[in-house]
Amino acid sequence: MSKLNIFTKGFFSENAVFVLLLGLCPTLGVTTSAVNGLGMGLATTFVLVMSNIVVALIKNLIPDKVRIPVFIVVIASFVTIVELTMQAFLPDLFDALGLFIPLIVVNCLILGRAEAFASKNNILDSILDGLGMGFGFAMALGILGAVRELLGGLAVFGYKLADADGMLVFVLAPGAFLALGYLIAIMNKMNKKTT
Amino acid sequence: MSYFLIVISAIFVNNIVLAKFLGVCPFMGVSTKVETSIGMTGAVMFVMVIATMVTYLLQRYVLMPLGIEFMQTITFILVIASLVQMVEIVLKKVSPSLYQALGIFLPLITTNCAVLGVAIIAAGNAEFDLMKSVVFAIANAFGFGLALITFAGLREHMELVNVPKGMKGVPIAFVMAGLLALAFMGFAGIA
Numbered sequence: 001m002s003k004l005n006i007f008t009k010g011f012f013s014e015n016a017v018f019v020l021l022l023g024l025c026p027t028l029g030v031t032t033s034a035v036n037g038l039g040m041g042l043a044t045t046f047v048l049v050m051s052n053i054v055v056a057l058i059k060n061l062i063p064d065k066v067r068i069p070v071f072i073v074v075i076a077s078f079v080t081i082v083e084l085t086m087q088a089f090l091p092d093l094f095d096a097l098g099l100f101i102p103l104i105v106v107n108c109l110i111l112g113r114a115e116a117f118a119s120k121n122n123i124l125d126s127i128l129d130g131l132g133m134g135f136g137f138a139m140a141l142g143i144l145g146a147v148r149e150l151l152g153g154l155a156v157f158g159y160k161l162a163d164a165d166g167m168l169v170f171v172l173a174p175g176a177f178l179a180l181g182y183l184i185a186i187m188n189k190m191n192k193k194t195t
Numbered sequence: 196m197s198y199f200l201i202v203i204s205a206i207f208v209n210n211i212v213l214a215k216f217l218g219v220c221p222f223m224g225v226s227t228k229v230e231t232s233i234g235m236t237g238a239v240m241f242v243m244v245i246a247t248m249v250t251y252l253l254q255r256y257v258l259m260p261l262g263i264e265f266m267q268t269i270t271f272i273l274v275i276a277s278l279v280q281m282v283e284i285v286l287k288k289v290s291p292s293l294y295q296a297l298g299i300f301l302p303l304i305t306t307n308c309a310v311l312g313v314a315i316i317a318a319g320n321a322e323f324d325l326m327k328s329v330v331f332a333i334a335n336a337f338g339f340g341l342a343l344i345t346f347a348g349l350r351e352h353m354e355l356v357n358v359p360k361g362m363k364g365v366p367i368a369f370v371m372a373g374l375l376a377l378a379f380m381g382f383a384g385i386a
Binding site: 028079080106107111173175181 | 213214215216217218219220223224265266267268269271272273276277305306307308311312315316361362365366367368369370372373374376377379380
């Protein structure tokens with residue numbers, strides 16, 4: 001697989017949210033607006049890249065049987081770093097994401113990449129993989145957040161487009177499921193055309 | 196908060212899957228058959244209650260006296276991961292039939308955010324004592340089971356329905372989950 005391919009597969013053909021259906025809880029939980037979605041996506045990207053680097057570095061040192069607990073500790077450490085940094089410098093985003101920041105630990109996307117990619121490949125490939133997968137995840141969350149913000153509040157990135165009420169249901173829980181369902185259908189259609 | 200209110204709120208009003216979006220991965224992943232979703236519910240209930248109890252005690256008697264609450268995430272996930280492993284080993288010895296039924300679902304629970312989520316919520320709520328945390332965990336597990344089994348029943352019926360080609364499989368499942376969440380929103384009036 002070429003270096004470019006490792007990076008770009010995370011965006012479309014193996015997009016974490018739309019194709020692999022990994023990390024659905026934060027996807028649905030925090031995407032009430034595009035900014036929240038992107039913030040969550042970038043925080044996840046950071047954890048993903050850093051954990052991929054560490055896992056790729058120590059993959060020969062850890063015995064096979066305890067590798068999953070080791071991966072989880074590595075991931076949890078980086079999540080704690082993100083949590084404390086965000087609390088200090090981006091308190092508004094920290095409040096908006098709330099419970100979902102510590103829950104980055106159990107985002108199956110991160111553990112999945114550590115297990116399926118970083119523990120078998122070298123550092124450079126692992127970084128590329130982490131960046132591609134992470135940005136693909138952030139893109140998906142950003143799109144879903146933008147759609148929900150537009151339909152639910154008639155706003156784009158916090159700027160009101162019209163002085164009227166949107167369809168409130170899209171900001172509430174049911175709208176998250178509906179919007180994601182239709183987005184996946186559209187994504188399936190697009191992926192089928194290109195292949 | 197009374198016990199009754201905790202139970203009703205956790206099962207219906209703030210349903211863990213449909214209102215709080217915790218545990219959506221297993222909700223989507225193992226909901227193709229009613230039978231497997233019942234097995235998953237049993238396994239989640241088991242681990243969630245024990246994990247909440249243990250993490251609650253750790254938070255109150257270890258992390259808080261030492262002033263190292265920032266270690267919460269790491270400690271909790273390690274407790275859950277080792278608990279899952281332990282439950283698996285004990286179950287295998289004590290009750291092979293139950294192990295057969297729950298076996299394949301147990302490893303999946305480590306990355307079920309519902310378990311960690313409930314543990315963090317319970318540990319962070321100053322009003323909760325140990326008993327209330329346990330009741331909260333049981334109620335949430337029931338809420339998870341209610342959503343999962345209802346959804347699995349719906350999906351079994353969906354197999355027979357003629358769905359437009361582009362919506363087949365996952366997309367229609369999400370739309371259905373959206374409608375289910377809409378129905379659960381009706382419970383918000385109770386609170």
